[in-house]
Amino acid sequence: MNSDQKPLWTPTPEAVRNSEVVRFMAEANRRFGLALKDYRQLHAWSVENRPAFWELVWDFCGVIGEKGSPVLADAGRMPGAKFFPGAKLSFAENLMRRTGAEPAMIFRGEDKKSYRLSFDELHALVSRLQQAMKAAGVKKGDRVAAMLPNLPESIAVMLATSSLGAIFSSCSPDFGERGVIDRFGQIQPKLFFSCDGYWYAGKKIQIAEKLDVVIKNLLTAEKVVLVNYLGEAKETAAKLSRATDLDSFIAPFAAKPVEFEQLPFDHPLYILFSSGTTGVPKCIVHCAGGVLLQHVKEHKLLCDIKPGDRMFWFTTMGWMMWNWLVSGLAAEATLMLYDGSPFHPKNDVMFDYAQQEKIDFFGTSAKFIDAAKKAGLRPIDTHDLSKMRTLASTGSPLVPESFEYVYDAVKKDVHLASVSGGTDLCACFVGGDPTSPVWKGEIQAPALGMAVDVWDDKGKPLKGERGELVCTAPFPSMPIMFWNDPDGKKYHNAYFNRFPGVWCHGDFAEWTEHGGMIIHGRSDATLNPQGVRIGTAEIYAQVEQIAEVVESIAIGQEWDGDTRIVLFVRLRDGVKLDDALVAKIKQQIKVGASPRHVPAKIVQIADIPRTRSGKITELAVRDVVHGRPVKNTEALANPEALDLYRDIAELRT
Numbered sequence: 001m002n003s004d005q006k007p008l009w010t011p012t013p014e015a016v017r018n019s020e021v022v023r024f025m026a027e028a029n030r031r032f033g034l035a036l037k038d039y040r041q042l043h044a045w046s047v048e049n050r051p052a053f054w055e056l057v058w059d060f061c062g063v064i065g066e067k068g069s070p071v072l073a074d075a076g077r078m079p080g081a082k083f084f085p086g087a088k089l090s091f092a093e094n095l096m097r098r099t100g101a102e103p104a105m106i107f108r109g110e111d112k113k114s115y116r117l118s119f120d121e122l123h124a125l126v127s128r129l130q131q132a133m134k135a136a137g138v139k140k141g142d143r144v145a146a147m148l149p150n151l152p153e154s155i156a157v158m159l160a161t162s163s164l165g166a167i168f169s170s171c172s173p174d175f176g177e178r179g180v181i182d183r184f185g186q187i188q189p190k191l192f193f194s195c196d197g198y199w200y201a202g203k204k205i206q207i208a209e210k211l212d213v214v215i216k217n218l219l220t221a222e223k224v225v226l227v228n229y230l231g232e233a234k235e236t237a238a239k240l241s242r243a244t245d246l247d248s249f250i251a252p253f254a255a256k257p258v259e260f261e262q263l264p265f266d267h268p269l270y271i272l273f274s275s276g277t278t279g280v281p282k283c284i285v286h287c288a289g290g291v292l293l294q295h296v297k298e299h300k301l302l303c304d305i306k307p308g309d310r311m312f313w314f315t316t317m318g319w320m321m322w323n324w325l326v327s328g329l330a331a332e333a334t335l336m337l338y339d340g341s342p343f344h345p346k347n348d349v350m351f352d353y354a355q356q357e358k359i360d361f362f363g364t365s366a367k368f369i370d371a372a373k374k375a376g377l378r379p380i381d382t383h384d385l386s387k388m389r390t391l392a393s394t395g396s397p398l399v400p401e402s403f404e405y406v407y408d409a410v411k412k413d414v415h416l417a418s419v420s421g422g423t424d425l426c427a428c429f430v431g432g433d434p435t436s437p438v439w440k441g442e443i444q445a446p447a448l449g450m451a452v453d454v455w456d457d458k459g460k461p462l463k464g465e466r467g468e469l470v471c472t473a474p475f476p477s478m479p480i481m482f483w484n485d486p487d488g489k490k491y492h493n494a495y496f497n498r499f500p501g502v503w504c505h506g507d508f509a510e511w512t513e514h515g516g517m518i519i520h521g522r523s524d525a526t527l528n529p530q531g532v533r534i535g536t537a538e539i540y541a542q543v544e545q546i547a548e549v550v551e552s553i554a555i556g557q558e559w560d561g562d563t564r565i566v567l568f569v570r571l572r573d574g575v576k577l578d579d580a581l582v583a584k585i586k587q588q589i590k591v592g593a594s595p596r597h598v599p600a601k602i603v604q605i606a607d608i609p610r611t612r613s614g615k616i617t618e619l620a621v622r623d624v625v626h627g628r629p630v631k632n633t634e635a636l637a638n639p640e641a642l643d644l645y646r647d648i649a650e651l652r653t
Contacts, residue, residue: 007437008407009416016435021301021448024060031056039433039445040515047451047473050075054083054293054449054476061296061330064097065089065262072474078501079491081474084265084289091269091288092163093260094296095329096123098307103334105152106310106357109229110340110349112199117152124255125153129160131253136223138190140165140263143271145189145221147173147180147214148317149198149339153227153246155326157193162288165263166190169271169283172316173198173205175612177213179634182280183273184218187483192221196237196245197230201341208236215240225249265289266480272320272423275611275635282490283483286426290476294427295327301448303361303390303417304434305331312336313363313392314350319613320423321363321394333361342368343375351379358387365395366402366418367614370544370551373405385411392417392432396615397519399541400441418443420507420519424495427477429469429505430517441541442516450475454509454517459499462511466533468523469507470499478503508535525618527556528563532596536618539567539599542592546585548575553608554599555622557651564600566625566651570608577604603650607641621645 016022025042028034032052036042046053051071058067068086075081096119098104104119117125138144144161148154148170161168171183173195184192192215197206215224224243226233233245269288273281299305311333315321328335336359342350350372354362379385391406391414398418406416417432420443429452433445446452451473454462482491498504508523520526520535527534536554543552550570556563569585571577582602589597609617612635620630624645633639 005440007439008403009414009438011415011435011437019304019434020306021304021433021435024056024301027060028053028056039435043446043448046448050449050473057293057297057449058084061300062097063089063292063296064094075474078474078503079478079488079496082266083293083474083476087265087289088262089265089289089292090163090260090262091292092126092159092258093262094292095159095327096126096258097330098332099123102308104329105155105335105337107152107337107339108353109149109338110199110202111345112340113229115152122152122156122159123258125156125250126159126163127255127258128250128253129156130163130258132250133160133164133166133191135252136191138164138166141268142166142190143187144168144191144193145184145187145218146170146193146317147175148193148195148227149173149229150316150322150337151195151227151229151339152337154193154317155335158326162269163258163260165261165267167268167271167285169273170317170322171273172318172612173207174200174316174637175318176634177210179612180210180214181217182632182634183283184214186280186283187271188220189218190220190222192218192224193227194224195227195229196233196235199230199340201344204230206230206232208239211236212240215242223249263288268480270323270426271483272323272426274423275613275615275617280632281635282494284424284479285481285483286477287480290478290480291323291426292327292330294425294475294477295324296330297448298324298428298431299328299331299333302419302428302431302433303392304415305333305361307332309333309360310336310358310387311361311363312338312354312359314338314342314365314368315363316612320426323426325363343371347372347375348377348379348382351377351383351385354385354388355383360387361390361392362388363392363394365614366393366398367395369393369398369402369406373402373409374550378409380409380411385414388414390415390417390432390434392419394419394421395613397521397537397541398441399537399544401541401545403438403440420517421447422505424479424505425475425477427475429471430519437514439512439514439516442512442514442518444516446517452517454511455499459502464511464513466508466510466520466535468498469505469509469519471503471505508533522618525555525622527554527565529556529565529596530562534565534597538593539565539589539597542589542597543567543569543585545592546588548572548581549585551608551616553616553618553621555618555625557601557622557625559600565597566601566603567599568603568605568608568621568645570605577602601650603648605644607638607644609639609641610637611635612637625651
């Protein structure tokens, strides 16, 4: 890192003073007689004094419930520590604290549909759903599964499920039938919610045939309820067994005050699923208290969300960012929901949405930012984004050039918060700090309360070198278990096999001189030519600067007793990979990264396989190249792309 580099953005003194994290720090100083002066000192205190920190998060964020005592039991066990073991709370009650005629949610489904739901209307819908679910026999611990678009009704279904102490699990309607069955078949839901279809890129996608197969394989679902999105729910339900439409399901019940049962802190709330690219997806069970506490901390302190803010993240219900977004209701924000293609009916529709609805917090993926850059979008010249205070990104590492693009072409005075965590914790390990500068290519800071570090293979901390991202102390949103893992072996092997008693996340990371972090990609996809560990993200950061390249994927191919780097590139229409372009790509990687990063082979490819949350899948490509089976192609959005990587002639020499 050049010491003379200047930050891309620095918050104004007024913004720092008015930030929620500075208010929180002042309260910590007052309550505990401290003299904390900045975020770094606050973070150090938060990990050294976890009981005091998490109790203050509960109080400062106004968690509704009985706190009980102690705050933390068995603090030295990981896994095994218990946060707030005597607490009682209702997740739904905490998210439904606000009432009134203001919009709780504003929905836009491409150019096909848009509507709003007020806080009072949300309460009424949740009440009717709660009564209907209860009448259908749903009780504490039962599972309710949903294959739905990102609709207000979807959030109401989740809240009603949680209010009864049942466990909610979701995926998006673009999943293939095998992908849905592989997930929900494991957890045996009592109720199954779906839509009648959805829109994508202007196309109407009907799913009756897929639904028929899914329902026949989910025999525990005593009732199937279809949400009306295409206007065909009644008609579709009539063709399916055990099915009804949402309007008919709630018709017998009038709205009344929602009943909230306060349950233990570690009562199961969500079942989320691993990507499933290496086998049947793991069913990760998260608890209500842990998810709530992490999310209110992240929303208020790391993202500076204030009551009345308009909060958006481009996500589907198949990605944990949906679960993260909906918790914004606990911060009394208005949720901005979008479903469909982010580039339909025109490339800048997301920025239209941000301008028209005056979005304060705009969350998206690194892939979207790169696609906007490649499409030549310059909303700074075409849109009024004066209300946008924060632009957040996750899903994959945000490359340095995308940082520059945001400040050059989107908005100069925006807090660009690159964040990283995962489905495994339903939260962030590292993320934004609204009180500190943004440096090109860097995630700003470790998240408060998270004892994050970078270790070498022997478990020694590293500074300024690349290693494994670890968390050395328990945190509230650690999974309480994996479903169908009675002895906890799968859970232990997923996180604690590498370093006993320490969470090893599987990311290849590096601390920066500013106290921030760079994520270099998944450590299991790390390349090892001549024994040197190289993160794939470092290669992508260089390749994505080349105009002819749309996107790329790099793997390590076992070759001649070693590993060689192979880079596959998808090029712009009409562009062919010739010797000149190969030389240009290699030179860019050599100068921008290092000679060790230069691939031994560069191959043109027509498509790159992705998971349904948009992440490229190096491991699946690596397996295909080596002639190994890919265990679960249903986890991929475009599994047919894998066939392009079989028996490639260039890789035989």
